[in-house]
Amino acid sequence: MKNVMLGGTGLSVSPMTLGTWGIGGAGWDDYPDDVRMDAIAAAVESGINFIDTAPAYNAGEAERFIGKTLEQTGNRGKVVIATKCGNRFIDGKYVRSGKPENIFAECEDSLKNLRTDHIDVMLVHWPDPTVPFSETFGALSQLKAEGKIRHVGVSNFSREQIMEARKTIEIEVVQLQYSMFNRENEELLKWAHGEGIGTMAYGALCGGLLTGRYRKVETYEPADSRNRFYGRFFQEPFFSKAMEMLDAMQPIADRHGADLAEVALNWARQKEFVDTCIVGAQKRSRVEANVKGYAWQLAESELSELETAMQRILC
Ligand SMILES: NC(=O)c1ccc[n+]([C@@H]2O[C@H](COP(=O)([O-])OP(=O)(O)OC[C@H]3O[C@@H](n4cnc5c(N)ncnc54)[C@H](OP(=O)(O)O)[C@@H]3O)[C@@H](O)[C@H]2O)c1
Secondary structure: OEEOOOOOOEEEOOOOEOOHHHHHHHOOOOHHHHHHHHHHHHEEEEOOOOEEOOOOOOOOHHHHHHHHHHHHOOOOOHHHHEEEEEEEEEEOEEEEOHHHHHHHHHHHHHHHHOOOOOOEEEOOOOOOOOHHHHHHHHHHHHHHHHEEEEEEEOOOOOOHHHHHOOOOOOOOOEEEEOOOOOOOOOHHHHHHOOOOEEEEEEEOOOOHHHHHOOOOOOOOOOOOOOOOOOHHHOHHHHHHHHHHHHHHHHHHHHOOOHHHHHHHHHHOOOOOOOOOOEEEEEOOOHHHHHHHHHHOOOOOOHHHHHHHHHHHHOO
16 A cells, blocks of 8 residues: 655555544444454554544543554554544543643543554544634644644534634644545545645445445444444435445446445545545454455546446435
C-alpha cells in the first residue's frame, strides 16, 4: 500500500486507516480481546500506519487495546494515531461536551490509554453548539502548544462550522461519513480537499452492509450500530435497494476475483478528494482481506458502470 500525504499536515499515511469503533466492543459483534488486539497487529503488519480511535469507543476501551498492542509489538513509532475529544460514552450513552475542562481531561485519558506522550491527530468528534467554538478550539490550541497533540481536526462538522472553528485554530483534517450508500458529504469532502485539509472517509463499507454479508433485514439490539448509527441503511426501504446495488457490483467483483468489500473500498478510495478510508474490522482475516483490495483499482469504465447503477437504484 503506497502512502499518501494527509492534506497539508506533512503526515504520510496509508490510504486505509484501521477503524476501531468495533474493536472497542460496544455496539458491534463481540470478539475475544486477543482477537481484537491481533487485528491491530495485523493492520500494522499489512502496511496500515494510520489508526483511528476515540474515547467514545466503549469509554476508552478501543484506545486501551491500541495502547497495549502497540506497546507489546513495539510499533508506536511506526503509526500515526488519530483520536477524538468532545464526546464521551457514559452508561451506554454518547454525551457531547466541548467544554475546555472536558477537552483537557479527555486528552489526558487518551494519552494514558494509548500509552503515548503525544497524539498525532486530535479531532473534535461532534460539534457541541452549546459551547463557543473559541473555547473548545482554544483548549486544543493550548494542548498543541504543550506538544500533547500535533494536528487538529474535526469530525461531523459542516462547512460553516469548520469556518467558525478556523477562526481559533487551523483545521488540518476532517473526518466524514462517505460510501457508495451515503454520499451526503461528497461536496464537503471536495471542498475540504480543495482547501488543503486532510480527508478521512469513514463507513466506506456502510457498517458492513457493502460487504454482502447481510442478505436479509434482521433485528439488532437497540444500542447496536446496525440498529442505531447505520440503522436506516439496514432497514427498509433502503435495504432492498442496497441488495439490488450489491447485485450490480457483483460482476465487477467477479471480473477481478475480488470481494464486494474490495469494490466498495476502491470506489471510495479512488476519489481524488479522499486521502484515506477508515475501515473497521475486528479480526486479522478481515483486515487482510480488505488490504487485498488496495492491490487493484476499478477501471474508469467500471466507475461509470457503478455510477449508472447508483443513479438508477439509489436515487
Ligand atoms: N467520526 C465519527 O463519527 C465516526 C463514525 C463512525 C465510524 N468512525 C470510524 O470509522 C471506522 C469505520 O467505520 P465503521 O467501523 O463504523 O464501519 P465500516 O468500516 O463501514 O464497517 C465495519 C463493519 O464491517 C465489517 N467488515 C469489515 N471488513 C469486512 C469484510 N472484509 N468482510 C465482512 N465484514 C467486514 C466489520 O465486521 P467485524 O466488526 O465483525 O470485523 C464491521 O461490522 C470506525 O471503526 C471508526 O474508527 C468514525
